[in-house]
Amino acid sequence: MAKSLGPVKRKFSPWTDPDAVPFIRFENVTKRFGDFVAVDNLTLDIYEREFFSLLGPSGCGKTTLMRMLAGFEQPTSGRILLQGKDLSGTPPYKRPTNMMFQSYALFPHMTVEKNIAFGLEQDNLARGEIDARVAEMLKLVKLDQFAKRKPNQLSGGQRQRVALARSLAKRPKVLLLDEPLGALDRKLREETQFELMDIQTKLGLTFLIVTHDQEEAMTVSDRIAVMDKGILVQVATPAEIYEAPNCRYVADFIGDINILEGKLLSRDDAAGRDTVKVDCEGISVAVEQSCAATPGDAVAFAIRPEKVRISLDQPVDISTNALHGEVWDIGYLGDFSVFIVKLDDGRMFRAAQANVARLVDRPITFGDMVWLSWSADAGLVLTR
Ligand SMILES: Nc1ncnc2c1ncn2[C@@H]1O[C@H](COP(=O)(O)OP(=O)(O)OP(=O)(O)O)[C@@H](O)[C@H]1O
Ligand SMILES: [Mg+2]
Numbered sequence: 001m002a003k004s005l006g007p008v009k010r011k012f013s014p015w016t017d018p019d020a021v022p023f024i025r026f027e028n029v030t031k032r033f034g035d036f037v038a039v040d041n042l043t044l045d046i047y048e049r050e051f052f053s054l055l056g057p058s059g060c061g062k063t064t065l066m067r068m069l070a071g072f073e074q075p076t077s078g079r080i081l082l083q084g085k086d087l088s089g090t091p092p093y094k095r096p097t098n099m100m101f102q103s104y105a106l107f108p109h110m111t112v113e114k115n116i117a118f119g120l121e122q123d124n125l126a127r128g129e130i131d132a133r134v135a136e137m138l139k140l141v142k143l144d145q146f147a148k149r150k151p152n153q154l155s156g157g158q159r160q161r162v163a164l165a166r167s168l169a170k171r172p173k174v175l176l177l178d179e180p181l182g183a184l185d186r187k188l189r190e191e192t193q194f195e196l197m198d199i200q201t202k203l204g205l206t207f208l209i210v211t212h213d214q215e216e217a218m219t220v221s222d223r224i225a226v227m228d229k230g231i232l233v234q235v236a237t238p239a240e241i242y243e244a245p246n247c248r249y250v251a252d253f254i255g256d257i258n259i260l261e262g263k264l265l266s267r268d269d270a271a272g273r274d275t276v277k278v279d280c281e282g283i284s285v286a287v288e289q290s291c292a293a294t295p296g297d298a299v300a301f302a303i304r305p306e307k308v309r310i311s312l313d314q315p316v317d318i319s320t321n322a323l324h325g326e327v328w329d330i331g332y333l334g335d336f337s338v339f340i341v342k343l344d345d346g347r348m349f350r351a352a353q354a355n356v357a358r359l360v361d362r363p364i365t366f367g368d369m370v371w372l373s374w375s376a377d378a379g380l381v382l383t384r
Contacts, residue, residue: 012222013237014047021047022086023206024069024174029078031064031230038064040230041078051200051207051215055253056227062210066176070099082174098172100163100180106151112162113138114148119170137165140195142188156183161192168199175200177209181216189213193220214254216370217370218242226250242304247384256338258308258349260285260301264293264381276381282345285321288376292381303379308351308372310339310364315373322373323349327366338365342370 014020022045031039039061047054054062067073069080071092080087087095098119106115108249113134120130121142138144141161151159160183167175180196181189197220204246211217217224218238225235226249245251248259262280269275278301285301293299309315315322325343338352351372364370 012049014050015045015223022046022081023050023083024077024208025081025084026065026069027079027081029065029068029070029075029080031061031073032076036231039068039075042182042230042232044225044232044235046206046208048206049201049204051197051220051222052209053221053224054208054210054227055212055214055217055224057253059375060227061230062227062298063178066099066178066208066210069095069174070097070176071095072099088298093109096173097176098167098170098174099176099178099249100167101178106159106162106166108151111148111150112143112154115151115162116165116169119166123170132171137169140168140199141165141192157185157188160184164192171205174206174208177207179210181210190219196220214287227252244380245302245382248300248302248382251380251382256308256350256352257304258303258305260347262299262301264291264295264297264299266295267293268290275376278381283323283343283347285379286376287379287381289381291381291383293381297383300382301379302382303337303374305350305352306336306354310341310351310353311371311373312362312364312368314371320373320375321379322371324369324371325349327364327368327370330364330366339370341370 024046026042026044029039029042030037030152054065056062064073068075071087071090074088082096102291107118110118116134116137117130120133138147141164143158143161143165146154146158151162154162161340164180169175181192193216209220221238223235223237224241226233226241228249228279234241234250241250241254246256251257252259260280260283262278264285265277266280267274267276269290273288276287276291278285278287278299280301288300323343325341327339328342328348329340331338334355336352336354338350340347341351343349349372
């Protein structure tokens, strides 16, 4: 990789600018297949040069949304605008979009390089330009050595990289990638993610990507949309989605989290700090957060395992939230260990600890009685 993307990425947040004009706009878009509502009155703005991800369970409408933008499917109602212009009536090949399908179809009788060159030849680009782009793409997806092979002489992951190269070669203004890296092994996948971000920034393209891999979405995206049953549940930056999920569904869908159901005990916004107390069936927790609920309302307390400290000794500061229990299970992940602790009341709670030192004198182990603790700003109160 040539240059750091930091200076570009740090400043990029058009969605916070009230005067910014969205590049792509889904406006009250609904898609029905017979009686079934696949996309439900959805409104979404995506900005030029944004790397935007769609996350959500199987069948929630991700591919349908992309197919409508690419023009392969018409909205039942609502509009899709590109730079303010209604796209209805514009056929797929006249849209500045290119879609790499979930089931990428390569031409079986053509070599890898011919597959990549195909779209460029259709566009009547000069031979020299075509050759240069194909070479660039082959290098990008690390298939230089396979240029002369046919798709059936490649592995699944290699075929996927050809499809990716083919859709990138045309440098569409908007690239729609439906699970583009699903068939790659972890290392190659991570490398390709960074390469994708690099190309996207360098060429100034707008990417809309579907992935089932949350880490991937967190890594590459400027913003993420979490979908459920045809609606958008939250649209925000990766950090906001992770640290400030707007409901139980998003909190639970992204990453690992402890959720305790309870009810709001009190709300205190004295001293300029909002403090909320929640009773979770006998466990009382304090959270520093503003909260719209009123005492008595059903709410949930949520906290990520890595924000929970685990210790053999009782925390000295009595103002911190603390629970006591027994180590029930340990997941050793190399960089992290996850401790599943059975609390004194029988409920399970997770704490994760970074394995900072290689060897520890007295590691916490199965059956140990431990304390779990966290500060008041580490957890969240969820009202939805
Ligand atoms: N042509 C069609 N006719 C009828 N139903 C359809 C059609 N296309 C999609 N659907 C339905 O619409 C819903 C959304 O499908 P879509 O392909 O958008 O899901 P997805 O979010 O991409 O899921 P996955 O992660 O499994 O790819 C599904 O329930 C699907 O069965
Ligand atoms: Mg899909």
